[in-house]
Amino acid sequence: MRRLLIVAVVFFTMMTSALTATAAASPRYLRYVALGDSYTSGPLIPIQRLDPLGCFRSTSNYPAQLAARLSVWRFTDVSCGGATTATMTAPQDVLLGPNPPQLDALRPDTDLVTLGIGGNDYGVSGSIVGTCPDLRSSDPTGNPCQRHFTVNGVDTLKAAIVHTQANIAAVLGEIHARAPHAKVLAIGYPRIAPRTGTCPDILPFADGDYPWLNSVEEALDAAVKHAAAADGKTSYVDTFTPSLGHDACSARPWINGKDTDILAALAYHPFRVGMTGMAQAAYRTLSSQ
Numbered sequence: 001m002r003r004l005l006i007v008a009v010v011f012f013t014m015m016t017s018a019l020t021a022t023a024a025a026s027p028r029y030l031r032y033v034a035l036g037d038s039y040t041s042g043p044l045i046p047i048q049r050l051d052p053l054g055c056f057r058s059t060s061n062y063p064a065q066l067a068a069r070l071s072v073w074r075f076t077d078v079s080c081g082g083a084t085t086a087t088m089t090a091p092q093d094v095l096l097g098p099n100p101p102q103l104d105a106l107r108p109d110t111d112l113v114t115l116g117i118g119g120n121d122y123g124v125s126g127s128i129v130g131t132c133p134d135l136r137s138s139d140p141t142g143n144p145c146q147r148h149f150t151v152n153g154v155d156t157l158k159a160a161i162v163h164t165q166a167n168i169a170a171v172l173g174e175i176h177a178r179a180p181h182a183k184v185l186a187i188g189y190p191r192i193a194p195r196t197g198t199c200p201d202i203l204p205f206a207d208g209d210y211p212w213l214n215s216v217e218e219a220l221d222a223a224v225k226h227a228a229a230a231d232g233k234t235s236y237v238d239t240f241t242p243s244l245g246h247d248a249c250s251a252r253p254w255i256n257g258k259d260t261d262i263l264a265a266l267a268y269h270p271f272r273v274g275m276t277g278m279a280q281a282a283y284r285t286l287s288s289q
Contacts, residue, residue, distance in 0.1 A: 028286075029112035029183070030073040034063030035088065035102045035175075036116030038081035039189055042275055043266035054094025055080035060272050062187075063114055065279035070286075072112065078105045081266075084120045085167035089174065103174055110179035114237075114282060116187035118168050118224055122160035128213065129268050133204040133258065140200075143208030158219045165223035172231045183289075185282055186228040186236050188221040190243035190274060192255050199249035202257030237285045239278045246277065254278075 034040060042058030049057045057079060058064070067075035080092055080099045091098040106113065119125040132145035149157050168186070175184055193203060193213045205213060221240050228234040246254040254274030256265040265271045270278070 029070055031107065031110045032063070032067050032070070032072040032075050032112040032114075033105045033110050033179070033182075034061075034067075034075075034077040034079055034114050035105070036063075036079040036114070036187070037083040037118075037120050038079075038266070038269055039119065040079035040114070040116035040187070041077075041081050041083075042272075043081050043269050044260065044262055045265055045270070045272050045275065046263065049077075050096070052094055052097040052099060054097050055092075055099050056266070057081075058272075058275070060275060062275040062278040062282065065276060066114070066282050069279065069283055070112075076105050078102045079116070082120060083117060085117055085164070085171050086121075088117070088171045103171075103178060106175065106178040106182075108179065108181070110182045112185075113175055113179060113182045114185045114187055115168075115171065115175065116189075117171065118161075118164045118220060119189060121164040121167055122157075124157050124160055124164070124216070124220065125268075127157065128216065132206075132209055132213075136200065136204055136206045136209075139206055139208075141207045143212055144206050145209045146212040155216075157216055161216075161219045161223050164220070165227050168224060168227035169230055172227060172234050176231075176233055183286070184231075184234040185285060186224050186234050187278065187282060188224050188237060188239045189217060190239040190254050190270065190278060191247045192217060192268065194247045194249045195244065197249065199257070202259075203248050204258055235285055235289065237278075237282045239281050242277055242281050243274070246274070 041056055042061030043056035045058035045060050047059045063077050088103045089101050091100055135144040138144050193210045198207050198210055225236040228236040243254050246252055248255045248257040254270055254277050256267055256269055258267050260267040
């Protein structure tokens with residue numbers, strides 16, 4: 001009888017350990033949907049998906065890496081290069097597209113959502129990379145791009161970002177309406193320019209425009225952060241702080257410079273290692289809650 005009792009205790013202990021191990025290995029989130037623009041989709045980072053090709057969506061972007069780390073049961077990535085807050089609820093015309101409204105991927109049983117959006121609203125990001133390099137030669141040590149976008153003493157790009165915050169807040173509200181039980185993360189943008197110093201061969205901006213570029217990025221991240229805070233049900237993921245020392249000028253850059261590498265990253269966009277850093281930041285946020 002005593003032997004049977006011992007065997008029963010051992011069997012119960014083994015079963016309990018197995019169940020505990022299974023629970024630990026089970027995904028914490030079952031249905032994860034990733035929304036966002038090119039800093040989410042990962043243009044030219046191998047391997048690129050074809051659904052549609054024009055979204056430049058990588059199988060190694062931060063949502064894919066986060067999904068793998070969390071062992072989610074079902075992962076849906078609808079991020080798309082060039083996306084704005086408007087294309088969350090409207091189709092986006094792209095090569096071999098269109099990409100359907102991104103929020104259509106949400107379901108009532110979606111339990112994790114990441115959103116990386118805002119940089120393309122009002123053409124802020126495109127205006128910087130499309131204008132600033134051409135102005136460097138006019139005043140290499142000055143701040144010609146900052147002056148270009150300052151009208152009557154108002155920084156027009158930062159003024160536009162104020163409206164971007166409201167747009168992001170509206171998207172967050174719609175996410176909660178469509179996926180009411182989901183954990184929602186608003187992902188910030190990583191650092192492009194160094195905190196000090198310049199590297200014109202990589203980032204062809206005038207020397208005095210580097211601090212201004214950082215300030216615009218900080219304003220954009222602040223808009224994402226404040227929209228999440230005002231929402232009250234969304235967690236902000238800071239990728240600007242952990243990317244310090246990994247700017248485009250650094251020895252270990254997260255972000256590509258002016259020269260597109262068709263096997264690694266689009267110009268001014270994250271490399272795979274940058275996506276890894278962003279995935280780690282998102283994972284830390286989830287783990288701390």
